[in-house]
Amino acid sequence: MIVRIYMAAARGCLALALFLSISGNTLAQKTKAVDLAEISIEELMNVRVTSVSKREQKLSSAGAAAYVITQEDIRHSGMTNIPDLLRIVPGVNVARIDANSWAISIRGFNFRYSTKVLVLIDGRTVYNPGFSGVLWDQQDVPLENIDRIEVIRGPGGTVWGANAMNGVINIITKPAGDTPGGLVSIGTGSKDNATGLAQFGGPAGRYGSYRAFAKYFNVGNAMQADGTPASDGWHGVHGGGRADLHISGRDNLTVQGDLFASSVGQTITTLLPSRLPGSQTLVDDVAVRAGNILGRWTHTFANGSETSLQLYYDRVQRVDQGALDLLNTGDADFQYHFQVGSRHDVVAGGGYRLADHVILNAHDIAFGTGHRRDNLFNAFLQDQVQLTSSLALTIGSKFEHNDYTGFEYEPSAQLVWTPTDRQTVWASVARAIRQPNWFDAESKFDVASFPLVGGGFGLVQFSGNPNTKAEAVVDFGAGYRIQMGQHLSLDASAFRSRYTRLPTIEPMAPFFTFDPPPPHLVVPSQWDHLAQAHTYGGEFSANWDVTSRWRISPGFSFLQMHIVLDRSSRDPTTGASAGYSPKHQAQLRSTFNLPHNLEWDTSAYYVGALKIGPVPSYTRLDTRLGWRPNDTVEFSVAGQNLLTPHRFEFLDGLGINPTQIQRSVVGRVAWRF
Numbered sequence: 001m002i003v004r005i006y007m008a009a010a011r012g013c014l015a016l017a018l019f020l021s022i023s024g025n026t027l028a029q030k031t032k033a034v035d036l037a038e039i040s041i042e043e044l045m046n047v048r049v050t051s052v053s054k055r056e057q058k059l060s061s062a063g064a065a066a067y068v069i070t071q072e073d074i075r076h077s078g079m080t081n082i083p084d085l086l087r088i089v090p091g092v093n094v095a096r097i098d099a100n101s102w103a104i105s106i107r108g109f110n111f112r113y114s115t116k117v118l119v120l121i122d123g124r125t126v127y128n129p130g131f132s133g134v135l136w137d138q139q140d141v142p143l144e145n146i147d148r149i150e151v152i153r154g155p156g157g158t159v160w161g162a163n164a165m166n167g168v169i170n171i172i173t174k175p176a177g178d179t180p181g182g183l184v185s186i187g188t189g190s191k192d193n194a195t196g197l198a199q200f201g202g203p204a205g206r207y208g209s210y211r212a213f214a215k216y217f218n219v220g221n222a223m224q225a226d227g228t229p230a231s232d233g234w235h236g237v238h239g240g241g242r243a244d245l246h247i248s249g250r251d252n253l254t255v256q257g258d259l260f261a262s263s264v265g266q267t268i269t270t271l272l273p274s275r276l277p278g279s280q281t282l283v284d285d286v287a288v289r290a291g292n293i294l295g296r297w298t299h300t301f302a303n304g305s306e307t308s309l310q311l312y313y314d315r316v317q318r319v320d321q322g323a324l325d326l327l328n329t330g331d332a333d334f335q336y337h338f339q340v341g342s343r344h345d346v347v348a349g350g351g352y353r354l355a356d357h358v359i360l361n362a363h364d365i366a367f368g369t370g371h372r373r374d375n376l377f378n379a380f381l382q383d384q385v386q387l388t389s390s391l392a393l394t395i396g397s398k399f400e401h402n403d404y405t406g407f408e409y410e411p412s413a414q415l416v417w418t419p420t421d422r423q424t425v426w427a428s429v430a431r432a433i434r435q436p437n438w439f440d441a442e443s444k445f446d447v448a449s450f451p452l453v454g455g456g457f458g459l460v461q462f463s464g465n466p467n468t469k470a471e472a473v474v475d476f477g478a479g480y481r482i483q484m485g486q487h488l489s490l491d492a493s494a495f496r497s498r499y500t501r502l503p504t505i506e507p508m509a510p511f512f513t514f515d516p517p518p519p520h521l522v523v524p525s526q527w528d529h530l531a532q533a534h535t536y537g538g539e540f541s542a543n544w545d546v547t548s549r550w551r552i553s554p555g556f557s558f559l560q561m562h563i564v565l566d567r568s569s570r571d572p573t574t575g576a577s578a579g580y581s582p583k584h585q586a587q588l589r590s591t592f593n594l595p596h597n598l599e600w601d602t603s604a605y606y607v608g609a610l611k612i613g614p615v616p617s618y619t620r621l622d623t624r625l626g627w628r629p630n631d632t633v634e635f636s637v638a639g640q641n642l643l644t645p646h647r648f649e650f651l652d653g654l655g656i657n658p659t660q661i662q663r664s665v666v667g668r669v670a671w672r673f
Helices: 003-026 043-044 071-077 082-088 436-443 573-578
Strands: 066-070 090-099 101-106 119-120 146-153 167-173 181-189 192-203 208-219 232-246 250-271 279-300 307-320 322-338 344-360 363-365 371-386 390-404 406-420 422-434 443-451 455-464 471-484 488-507 510-511 518-543 550-567 584-594 598-607 617-632 634-641 666-673
Touching: 043 471, 043 488, 066 071, 066 082, 066 488, 071 082, 071 146, 071 584, 071 598, 071 617, 082 090, 082 101, 082 146, 082 584, 101 119, 167 371, 192 666, 250 443, 363 436, 371 436, 436 443, 488 573, 518 573, 550 573
Parallel strands: 119 167, 455 518
Antiparallel strands: 066 146, 090 101, 146 167, 181 192, 181 666, 192 208, 208 232, 232 250, 250 279, 279 307, 307 322, 322 344, 344 371, 363 443, 371 390, 390 406, 406 422, 422 471, 443 455, 471 488, 488 518, 510 518, 518 550, 550 584, 584 598, 598 617, 617 634, 634 666
């Protein structure tokens, strides 16, 4: 069956590709495509990154466990969404829960609302301050417009602030000047029922560029445990644009914005106040309406120093599990990059964020009065000191003030030694925090009901703690990068981390209540911070040009977690949370350029077993066949999850009933003009 679907998609896309290839030969060439195999190992090592220290530097000299997913990695992967793209990165755990939700973490502590990873899109944070996690179904960026995804494994709090405990995922889109002309991309498949992108860009006056796009997508239902179709399909529309303007020889302005709307299905099991005591399983429709606008001004002084001011406003309205979730965020960030003498390269800045949040009418959870307004003030200073020609020390700290715990600090130090221009040895120590959120402080969550002896029922209830604390981590890391000749590069990193003030659930005295009726017993517990953890592990990645046409990129990660409770804690559950993350993961990607402009890409991803669920280990195999008859047309067919017809990847959806990930195929045609 899968072969017939694969061939049908291939025939349909091939016919369209042949038409476009004939017409494409008559079009003026706008940009020349660059193939992954044509990028040298040295160029890969020297990719410029900004997420490590908020200043541009070579990946090879970064004092952190950094990994970059390039646009060519994206194209060759055959992936259709950002979460699945992150499977490429060693040390990042990606587990799909149903057709539209994922659990994604770095170096452990995975669950649906992973709170220890900061995610940004062009400098705009996208985590939800209600629970400090990311709703991945809302993070839709046209993959063709992504320049790169920078992933930092390990604390990034010194430059990025709260919630960058275990890592940073920074999605950076292309400047408008890099996407001239038109682009039409369409796709279809067995699970991605339909995708379409229409885009056009060009000059904006004499000294600028713009692009505008519109996108539609429709993802089909996954499979329930009994083999029947689930109700977790997903479709939406997305439109936006970007303009990059050169105001003067020293001033640049970027303005960009998006409008997004989607409808999502999910099956949930929940308590309903009007139907106590039994839990109800029902199909829940999720509706999202979102928009944002961002402006960034940069000025370069005559002495080479640079300032930047970024402002953004983000509005999200989401109806999910009965709740109206309305979030308005305004953010201002200023940065100054300058040098002091010949040895000091300094980055300093500050910012302010206001989040106005409303959550009302959820089925089984209440957030205080339903409205909260949070302020976050921050300042940071980081100095790279060139001790010798080959040895550099970077020290700095972030200072923040939030409405939950007041003043917080996040210092770090990195030592980078480059004995040759092809080798880098680095070591680091850093402290980072996870800022408390509204759920931690003011929530009331009805978890489960149970019958009482003699009649009646009881209700297990978790509640927030107004005296909540910030989780903290102190991390020690080290790494080594080397380019061995023209055909091989290696990157290895190791870490050891100690976490304090991790959340626990502490039992309290039971009581009877009449609200809501009927009368029932409440067995309450309250959030506290009476757990600690020790983790250690490492990651490895490489790029090997076997021939001028064939590149192999292996990766591997290892993670060991130990969670312990303070003696005063009575929490029976926290210690088991290490079971949500696999100990071992591995990747092996192959890119092979065939004659006649054909491309064959194959990727294998191994994920170790999860103790919670339990979820057995699995290997995912993807393959892609692409054809570019000229520089304006691209045709591809990709098969995903080819080794098994279906499987579960994560069984704790926090109220959402997980579904099985299925074998699938997708065909795509892109036309640039």
